[in-house]
Structure formats: C-alpha cells, structure tokens
Amino acid sequence: MLRLVNVTKTFNPGSVNEKAALREITLHVKQGEVVTIIGSNGAGKSTLLNVIAGVYEIEAGKVLLDGQDITRWPEHIRAAWIGRVFQDPLRGTAASMTIEENLALALRRGRPRRLHRGITPAERQLFKEHLALLGLGLEERLTTRVGLLSGGQRQALTVLMATIATPKLLLLDEHTAALDPRTARTVLELTEKIIARHQLTTLMVTHNLEQALRTGNRTIMMHEGRIILDLSGPQRAGTTVADLLKMFEQASGSAFADDRVLLTGS
Numbered sequence: 285m286l287r288l289v290n291v292t293k294t295f296n297p298g299s300v301n302e303k304a305a306l307r308e309i310t311l312h313v314k315q316g317e318v319v320t321i322i323g324s325n326g327a328g329k330s331t332l333l334n335v336i337a338g339v340y341e342i343e344a345g346k347v348l349l350d351g352q353d354i355t356r357w358p359e360h361i362r363a364a365w366i367g368r369v370f371q372d373p374l375r376g377t378a379a380s381m382t383i384e385e386n387l388a389l390a391l392r393r394g395r396p397r398r399l400h401r402g403i404t405p406a407e408r409q410l411f412k413e414h415l416a417l418l419g420l421g422l423e424e425r426l427t428t429r430v431g432l433l434s435g436g437q438r439q440a441l442t443v444l445m446a447t448i449a450t451p452k453l454l455l456l457d458e459h460t461a462a463l464d465p466r467t468a469r470t471v472l473e474l475t476e477k478i479i480a481r482h483q484l485t486t487l488m489v490t491h492n493l494e495q496a497l498r499t500g501n502r503t504i505m506m507h508e509g510r511i512i513l514d515l516s517g518p519q520r521a522g523t524t525v526a527d528l529l530k531m532f533e534q535a536s537g538s539a540f541a542d543d544r545v546l547l548t549g550s
C-alpha cells in the first residue's frame with residue numbers, strides 16, 4: 285500500500301544549518317496495517333509524515349502509494365488520498381464555519397466546486413450517521429460553529445473529517461497530545477473505531493510509549509533520521525515499555541531522549 289524506498293530529506297543543504305532529517309528510509313506498510321511511530325527528539329517522525337503528505341520534496345528516493353509513484357505529486361493532489369490530523373485541534377477545522385460545512389468540505393476534498401452547491405439532504409444524513417458514531421451528541425448540532433466546540437470535540441470532528449472520504453492512508457501526528465488525559469483516551473478510542481470501520485492503513489506518531497504498543501499492529505522506532513526498530517506480531521505483543529527502552533538503547537547506542545515522552549498510559 286505505502287512504500288518508501290531510500291527516502292532522504294536534508295534541510296538547508298550546503299549551509300551551516302544543514303540537517304539530515306531522513307536518511308535512506310525504506311519502509312513498506314501493508315493495506316490495513318496500523319503503524320505507530322516513536323522516537324527520540326528530532327528523530328524525523330514529523331518529517332516522515334510531511335514527506336509522505338507531500339509537504340516537503342525529497343532529494344533522493346521514492347514514495348509509492350497504492351502502486352502509484354507519488355514522489356513528485358504536490359501536497360494538494362495527494363490530499364485526495366491522504367487524511368491527516370495534527371496535534372493542534374485548531375488546525376484541522378475552520379472555526380467560523382459550522383460542523384456540517386466543515387464536514388462537507390472534507391467530503392468533497394480533492395473534488396472540484398467544493399462548497400459551491402450547498403449541502404444536500406443526503407449529505408446531511410450521512411454527517412448525522414457519522415457524528416452519531418462519535419457518541420458526543422454532535423449529530424444534533426450540525427449548524428453549530430466549530431469555534432464553540434471543546435478541544436476534544438473539535439479533535440474528534442477533525443478525525444472524522446480526515447476519514448469521511450475514506451482516504452487510502454491516514455496520518456496522525458501526535459493528534460491526542462494536546463488534550464487532557466481523559467479526552468485523549470476518548471479521542472484515541474474513537475480514532476481506533478473509525479480506523480477499524482474503514483480498515484484504514486494508518487501511521488500514527490505518538491510520544492506515549494504505552495499507547496504506541498497498545499494501538500495498531502506494528503511499531504517503528506526512529507532515531508537520527510533512521511528506522512532502528514520495527515516490531516510486529518508476537519514479538520511486539522510481548523514487549524513492555526521497559527523492553528522498548530532497552531531495545532532503543534541497544535539499537536541506537538544512546539539513552540532514549542524525549543522531553544515529552546510518556547512512559548505510562550494516559
């Protein structure tokens with residue numbers, strides 16, 4: 285489904301600020317696989333998602349999605365195939381627009397004429413059904429402006445928006461990190477429900493090591509622009525956070541350094 289071959293990304297090449305953020309990354313993610321990504325500070329996790337989404341061009345390597353070479357495709361073209369949720373709940377939604385307007389934009393992403401023809405009754409019904417699955421009562425508030433929602437409600441809506449057009453790939457960049465622990469748990473549960481419903485191939489960056497092991501079916505660990513660990517199957521099932529930290533030290537030769545890392549569940 286997603287294939288990265290020798291992907292290399294260097295920021296500010298040739299200057300004193302040169303930074304190799306991704307070093308010959310090769311990764312194959314199968315259809316329906318849910319991969320959590322962890323790593324030390326500045327390991328290249330966000331850059332990896334940005335390169336897949338087309339935010340940054342790469343100097344070397346290839347990105348293939350569903351058999352197509354998308355390496356040179358611009359971000360807005362890839363957006364029709366790739367759903368994305370960021371850490372900041374304000375980033376994925378338009379505050380001054382209503383819930384149904386936000387969902388309509390998301391549903392028509394990558395198609396011409398966006399909001400031009402208004403929202404149809406069939407679309408409204410579809411939005412209600414999807415919102416009801418969140419269990420937050422938002423299906424009764426279709427015409428509420430999104431700016432009036434709480435951070436958790438807004439992030440749950442963003443996950444719905446990122447997935448309503450059933451993307452080929454879902455990218456989650458620490459999407460629960462800015463929420464309080466209880467809300468973070470709720471949003472993660474909703475995310476898992478939506479992923480399972482559509483069997484979405486997903487990459488999720490997290491600082492929560494417990495969450496990384498519990499969510500999805502594969503965990504990769506990055507360090508200094510490289511993938512240094514790739515766990516799945518029974519090996520992953522038997523891995524604890526303490527094991528993970530030890531594995532990291534063995535593979536990288538240094539202690540796991542992350543200012544925001546959460547070692548226990550929240």
Ligand SMILES: Nc1ncnc2c1ncn2[C@@H]1O[C@H](COP(=O)(O)OP(=O)(O)OP(=O)(O)O)[C@@H](O)[C@H]1O
Nearest residue numbers: 295296303305323324325326327328329330331332
């Ligand atoms: N736009 C940019 N311009 C220059 N350097 C950048 C840019 N984005 C990231 N970098 C650098 O590339 C390296 C990888 O950054 P990235 O944000 O991908 O790491 P990360 O694993 O997501 O880190 P963190 O967990 O600390 O957010 C870092 O050294 C970072 O400073």
